[in-house]
Amino acid sequence: MQASKKIIINMLLVAIFSFSLGTTFLFADEVSEIREMTKEKVDHVIITLKDDKLNKEEKKEEILKTIDGLFDFNLMARLSLGKKFWKKLSSEGRNEFTELFVEKLKQSYLDKLDLYTDEEVVVDEAKLIKKKRVEVLTYLVSKDDKMEMTYKLYKTKKNVWMVYDVDVLGVSIVQTYRSQFSGVLKKESLEKLIERLRSSAELGS
């Protein structure tokens, strides 16, 4: 009796252990895959920036092509506006907002690349946050500075992993736009906000 009890307890312990081990292994594989994918894309951006054969416009085009498959710009637009306001928009309004916001986001990203000199990107670890969320930690390393950038990815319905937010030195891009939009929308209407985005897009280009 005593002995069989012991065996059952042992088996249970082993069961719990192996279950958790099994799930970790399964995810570990996928997570490292995501890390590789992110690394590949980010490396490609740096290689493009360093390529002397391309002129500025060609570089921009190539970089946008690279990140288009990695970033879910449409989701970023939705999250930045927030559910509350998104629901209030008509479908044309949504399309227009998304278009303008994505344009602004891409433009601001490209502007930042203008400051590029000799930085290297080091892709650190990738962490599984939730079942469908992974964060990839990267560092932008220059001669005397190290900037932490975290790419936050989620699994889309098509089973592809895409970036929905980036933290630069702990500052989330989506969160920053989100609080700004909600601040503006306290005083102004949604139409006015879109109007503002439109005029800033015209100024930028």
Place this chain on the structure above:
Amino acid sequence: MPKIIPAYLTFIIIFSISILFVKGQVVFSQENTQEASNTFPLTDSSADDEGGFEDEFEDEFEDEFADSGQEVFDPLSGYNRVMTGFNDGFYFFVLDPVARGYRWVLPDMARRGVKNFFHNILFPLRFVNNALQLKAKNAGEEFLRFSINSTIGILGFWDPAKDLFGLEAHEEDFGQTLGYYGVGGGFHVVLPFLGPSNLRDMFSLYPDMQMDPVNYVEKRPYNFPKQEGEYLGVSRPTLQALEMKLFKTVNNESLRIGQYENLKKDAIELYPFLRDVYEQNRAKLIRE
């Protein structure tokens, strides 16, 4: 022996079941979402595929970010806005042109050296605050860095601790120490010239200053007696400390020309934008 075999077997069985279970769950949840979007057709059919998330999934994202209706406690917002405008103007009309001129005069290496020097003498601040937060390893590394850079690095103009020994600096200030022990930031305050801050970090400036050797500088040409007295109502030592700080600011600014302009492009309204960036960044620094 018979005791080991069942354990071994259960291991394999449960391991494979767990894999099946997880895989099955993933597949199952996918079917589920497809079903959901089929049974509840979206009201706006023009929304593209990526946009057609079901509510549950959306909520999961919403939880990750602060509520968009949330009110930030900001009693000084009127003053803060004005001061942000002032600082912005100061940057564009004074600091930036001066830093650009300075960059034109001094080579890159010299400016980096000056930056390293000022960074190195700020060692007491980093050491004490790492120690106060019980980060023994970081405090030890700071001590090593200071020893190496002050000697081999020739008064801290070079950074061999990082270049040769791979020792990175661990930036900590008193505001971070307070935050580490649970002191909240309080409301946001924009300081003249110094920029975004909050109640906690503003009061932390005083202990921070006490640990900055720049504030103990005395200009004494050769062995002339100490300069006493006042100039324009400010005591000479204070004035000399200010001169040093100005030099440090211009030097460091010359190494990051264009960065502020670039950051500003993400702003829809400058003040709330800078406030948010500051508070998010501080929160991260304290978490570490």
